Amino acid sequence: MSGAGNREAVFPTRQSLGLMKSKLKGAQTGHDLLKRKSEALTNISSYAITEITRRIDEAKRKMGRVMQIAAFSLAEVTYAVGGDIGYQVQESAKSARFRVRTKQENVSGVFLPAFESYTTDGNNDFGLTGLGKGGQQVQRCRETYARAVETLVELASLQTAFVILDEVIKVVNRRDINSELDELDREEFFRLKKVQNKKQRDTAAQDAEMRLKREAAEKAEAARGATSSDKENESGTGDILGESEDADVIF
Amino acid sequence: MAAPASAYKDRQFLAVIGDEDSVTGLLLAGIGHVTQPPDSQKNFLVVDSKTDNAAIEEAFNRFTTERKDIGILLINQHIAERIRHRVDTYTAAFPALLEIPSKDHPYDPEKDSVLRRVRRLFGE
Numbered sequence: 468m469s470g471a472g473n474r475e476a477v478f479p480t481r482q483s484l485g486l487m488k489s490k491l492k493g494a495q496t497g498h499d500l501l502k503r504k505s506e507a508l509t510n511i512s513s514y515a516i517t518e519i520t521r522r523i524d525e526a527k528r529k530m531g532r533v534m535q536i537a538a539f540s541l542a543e544v545t546y547a548v549g550g551d552i553g554y555q556v557q558e559s560a561k562s563a564r565f566r567v568r569t570k571q572e573n574v575s576g577v578f579l580p581a582f583e584s585y586t587t588d589g590n591n592d593f594g595l596t597g598l599g600k601g602g603q604q605v606q607r608c609r610e611t612y613a614r615a616v617e618t619l620v621e622l623a624s625l626q627t628a629f630v631i632l633d634e635v636i637k638v639v640n641r642r643d644i645n646s647e648l649d650e651l652d653r654e655e656f657f658r659l660k661k662v663q664n665k666k667q668r669d670t671a672a673q674d675a676e677m678r679l680k681r682e683a684a685e686k687a688e689a690a691r692g693a694t695s696s697d698k699e700n701e702s703g704t705g706d707i708l709g710e711s712e713d714a715d716v717i718f
Numbered sequence: 719m720a721a722p723a724s725a726y727k728d729r730q731f732l733a734v735i736g737d738e739d740s741v742t743g744l745l746l747a748g749i750g751h752v753t754q755p756p757d758s759q760k761n762f763l764v765v766d767s768k769t770d771n772a773a774i775e776e777a778f779n780r781f782t783t784e785r786k787d788i789g790i791l792l793i794n795q796h797i798a799e800r801i802r803h804r805v806d807t808y809t810a811a812f813p814a815l816l817e818i819p820s821k822d823h824p825y826d827p828e829k830d831s832v833l834r835r836v837r838r839l840f841g842e
Contacts, residue, residue: 523832530819535819537743538820541739556746557745557762563761609747623790626814629836630814
């Protein structure tokens with residue numbers, strides 16, 4: 468029994484029984500809560516991903532429409548002004564009126580970035596564009612494009628959120644893989660330790676056996692050596708000539 | 719998991735790589751910005767048939783890695799197509815990269831790098 472070693476020392480009274488029961492209940496509740504939290508986190512991230520991808524898809528489609536309308540209004544401007552205003556616009560652009568603010572929102576423990584568009588007041592780079600004619604169309608075009616850009620900013624938020632969630636999920640998966648690998652490592656280590664133990668035991672046994680044999684041989688030799696030393700010399704020469712071996716081969 | 723504040727705090731501009739009409743329209747919306755005189759960097763690049771891919775790639779690198787004040791990079795899809803390898807390998811969260819349609823080239827979701835990533839995630 469493994470429980471015998473780390474059993475909590477409890478004095479067997481009715482009071483401590485009640486105490487222990489409440490402790491056990493608390494521990495179980497805590498464990499349940501933790502488990503539920505981890506499950507919720509995995510659920511939320513997959514839910515968020517589906518939700519975000521659905522909205523990305525939607526926003527991309529919307530972007531297609533909005534950009535088409537915007538392009539049309541620009542064509543109107545070109546027609547009204549009676550020429551291409553591209554060059555003029557590019558030259559007079561100096562300071563951005565339309566800017567974004569970047570912030571992060573904490574969505575169930577994952578920080579998702581969000582862009583927020585805002586316009587700075589006071590500067591108007593294109594005050595002279597369309598002053599001669601087509602001013603109305605220019606104005607309308609600017610508004611259309613501003614709305615289009617707002618859609619784009621929205622889409623960029625979604626997309627960045629997706630990219631970050633994607634990374635989070637990858638990291639989580641990697642963590643799982645790592646723990647799995649650690650587990651394998653531990654198993655392998657345990658196995659090696661076992662093997663080593665067994666080897667040590669085997670060598671110890673072999674050593675003991677060999678020692679016994681050697682001792683026996685030494686005893687026998689000592690006994691033989693006491694009786695005749697010339698016999699030993701003979702057997703030595705016999706070995707060198709290899710006669711005994713030949714005999715073995717024949718039979 | 720929060721990115722450090724320095725990674726996104728100063729990113730307040732949009733940048734655009736596009737054909738003349740797209741750039742003009744977006745500039746009219748008021749996203750155009752030129753930095754202070756010594757280097758006077760524009761945050762937009764007009765691409766036409768004469769612009770070579772190296773120039774596009776250079777602008778792409780400038781807007782995505784060099785400049786730290788750009789929050790969103792808009793690029794026409796048909797131009798993204800010309801530097802597709804570069805766009806597909808771009809995975810950073812900031813600046814956000816957005817492929818937009820242009821007047822002559824309607825939007826094709828099949829080519830979008832992010833939507834392709836979405837599909838890969840769902841294993842389709």
